[in-house]
Amino acid sequence: MDNKDFYTVRGYQIHKKNEKMLTPSMEDYMEMIYRVCRKNGYIRINVLAERLNVQAPSVSRVVEKLKARKLISYEKYGVVQLTDKGKQVGAFLLKRHKAVEAFLKFLGLQETLMDTEMIEHNISVETLKKLILFNRFIQSHPEVLTQYHEFLNKNQDRL
Amino acid sequence: MDNKDFYTVRGYQIHKKNEKMLTPSMEDYMEMIYRVCRKNGYIRINVLAERLNVQAPSVSRVVEKLKARKLISYEKYGVVQLTDKGKQVGAFLLKRHKAVEAFLKFLGLQETLMDTEMIEHNISVETLKKLILFNRFIQSHPEVLTQYHEFLNKNQDRL
DNA sequence: TACATATATTACCCATAGGTAACTTATTTG
DNA sequence: CAAATAAGTTACCTATGGGTAATATATGTA
Ligand SMILES: [Mn+2]
Ligand SMILES: [Mn+2]
Ligand SMILES: [Mn+2]
Ligand SMILES: [Mn+2]
Numbered sequence: 001m002d003n004k005d006f007y008t009v010r011g012y013q014i015h016k017k018n019e020k021m022l023t024p025s026m027e028d029y030m031e032m033i034y035r036v037c038r039k040n041g042y043i044r045i046n047v048l049a050e051r052l053n054v055q056a057p058s059v060s061r062v063v064e065k066l067k068a069r070k071l072i073s074y075e076k077y078g079v080v081q082l083t084d085k086g087k088q089v090g091a092f093l094l095k096r097h098k099a100v101e102a103f104l105k106f107l108g109l110q111e112t113l114m115d116t117e118m119i120e121h122n123i124s125v126e127t128l129k130k131l132i133l134f135n136r137f138i139q140s141h142p143e144v145l146t147q148y149h150e151f152l153n154k155n156q157d158r159l
Numbered sequence: 160m161d162n163k164d165f166y167t168v169r170g171y172q173i174h175k176k177n178e179k180m181l182t183p184s185m186e187d188y189m190e191m192i193y194r195v196c197r198k199n200g201y202i203r204i205n206v207l208a209e210r211l212n213v214q215a216p217s218v219s220r221v222v223e224k225l226k227a228r229k230l231i232s233y234e235k236y237g238v239v240q241l242t243d244k245g246k247q248v249g250a251f252l253l254k255r256h257k258a259v260e261a262f263l264k265f266l267g268l269q270e271t272l273m274d275t276e277m278i279e280h281n282i283s284v285e286t287l288k289k290l291i292l293f294n295r296f297i298q299s300h301p302e303v304l305t306q307y308h309e310f311l312n313k314n315q316d317r318l
Numbered sequence: 319t320a321c322a323t324a325t326a327t328t329a330c331c332c333a334t335a336g337g338t339a340a341c342t343t344a345t346t347t348g
Numbered sequence: 349c350a351a352a353t354a355a356g357t358t359a360c361c362t363a364t365g366g367g368t369a370a371t372a373t374a375t376g377t378a
Contacts, residue, residue, distance in 0.1 A: 122277035130266040
């Protein structure tokens, strides 16, 4: 992709795909597999379907793709488990999720899940790094947090 | 959509659609139409195609949809213009774009276009409001900006 | 062990959002 | 004004990522 300015979602989605990255959907699957496997060691197709609010056939399909990318191990009618590579990816995705969530919490939002779920797939590694640094900055500067909350209280209505 | 936690992009994308919102792609079209029409009063199909790095037939299709939603006026082989409703939507989209961009700039990113283009479609109105408030907070508290930059300089490498 | 039930797969369907090729309409120019 | 060119539309293709219905396999229980 030529070094062009795109001004579109699609342009950059395609850009990402060429780099052999996971699609947003696959990222959600991996993140959830990681969440569950961390505790139970494995996850079954139907459980994954339920957790992702999706039907089993959709899971079957995606699981095949993730296996092809060596992120999980799976044999027909068996159990899904993470490979070492899969564990790394899952850990990254969960870390990213938490970074976005922490930032949204800081902003003052109560309900963060929906926005987190949407935003997490659409930030570059650079932005993620900065977001993590910013979260640390806030942690180490509680006075800024206080100032911001005061500012919010004064201004929350006028937009 | 039941008040369920989804943990997926798709769940929330579908949620949005039911509310008769624009798709990310349509938002990009509207934003670009607004950018150009603000200056020229109108835009042609081929120009829009070029600006969005997309082919003319794709534009024809989307323009039909936007017309059906009364966001633009268009007659075959004619010129695209914004309705009053379309101007409102366009103004909102541009404002949102700028809010996301300003925030990413604040974080310390040089290249913001790609992330802005991706993120802008995936933030709720609540998050946008908070983001705008946060941008204002930073503007009115330059000492925080300085502190953050110092923090960045000390920590930018260790992640 | 046989049957009922639970789990998973396969074969299809749908929508979105892009693409190309062929055709039509509009505009420019000799 | 006729021909050439530019602009736009139509018909049809692709891929992703969902869905359902029917089928296959595995598991639990009488
Ligand atoms: Mn997600
Ligand atoms: Mn997530
Ligand atoms: Mn965009
Ligand atoms: Mn934009």
